[in-house]
Amino acid sequence: MVTLAGDWYTNGTFWAAMAVLVALVVGAATVWATLKANNPKLRLGYGLEFTTELLGHGSAGLTVTHNGVALSSPHVAVVTVTNEGRRDIVSSMFHNGDPLLFDLGGSVLGVLDVQITPSTGPVPFAHIVGATYGRVALDPCHLPRKQSIRISVVLDGPTSGIAPPRPLVNVDIRERKIPVMSMPSPFAAPMSPQVKRVLAAYFLTGFVFLLLLANETLFGKK
Known part of the structure; x- marks a missing residue:
């Protein structure tokens, strides 16, 4: 039988996991921004x-x-x-x-x-x-x-x-069917395989921490 644990906002494990997740997201964003700055799109x-x-039809006699x-x-x-x-x-x-x-x-x-x-x-x-x-x-x-x-x-x-x-x-x-003068979105350019692997590793680690957080916060053995 399982029972609900204490309030999530008083759980130290929750906030520790959130801090790690935020650090992972910030790190991924930093890697992406650095690579975009070093390789501007042409x-x-x-x-x-x-x-x-x-x-036209009414221009007879004109040459x-x-x-x-x-x-x-x-x-x-x-x-x-x-x-x-x-x-x-x-x-x-x-x-x-x-x-x-x-x-x-x-x-x-x-x-x-x-x-x-x-x-x-x-x-x-x-x-x-x-x-x-x-x-x-x-x-x-x-x-x-x-x-x-x-x-x-x-x-x-x-x-x-x-x-x-x-x-x-x-x-x-x-x-371009109609000439485009606006700034292209920075997300329009395809990501390189290296960037994809880095981002995948970050988000996979964050997902694991969320699973651990759910197990620790919501459930406990009686």
């Missing part, structure tokens, strides 16, 4: 902000030319590239010094404008690679954290979307 977001047809050549179906598209990470992306992170290439699935003819937000520092150089089936090229550059680049281009024909560019060195590249 992330680049890109997307096709919009595409617009220049000549749009590029370098003296009339376009049959002129369109304007805007490609957005944003540093969404927690530190700057530098030119040395471009693989072999090659530019980022964005394939819009159409015949890109030229760059109309390049803008940066916030408008501090030099404007990166963007151009078109390819004679008949052009792609948007962004040359290696310094991209401060939270800075966004908007590249306006002209096409002869509609675009079918945007293909992922060649990866950068140690930079996670993700397509």
Whole structure:
């Protein structure tokens, strides 16, 4: 037969176990924060902000030319590239010094404008690679954290979307349907196996102490 032990708030074993559990949680949080600080996340977001047809049904008799050549179906598209990470992306992170290439699935003819937000520092150089089936090229550059680049281009024909560019060195590249300017959650990045093992050990030890606490606090032999 078992009987309930004394009040939990007067039980010394309870408070000792709680102190150990708190120490384990604080230790796990310290390990996580240290690893995150030593390995800041690098992330680049890109997307096709919009595409617009220049000549509609009511534009009979109007002609749009590029370098003296009339376009049959002129369109304007805007490609957005944003540093969404927690530190700057530098030119040395471009693989072999090659530019980022964005394939819009159409015949890109030229760059109309390049803008940066916030408008501090030099404007990166963007151009078109390819004679008949052009792609948007962004040359290696310094991209401060939270800075966004908007590249306006002209096409002869509609675009079918945007293909992922060649990866950068140690930079996670993700397509964004709508450019994301907010701070990414620190919990979004996957944890390494080492961190998972440390956290698992902490919480397993805490679980064992809770079992001992329940046995000691709630029950006692008559």
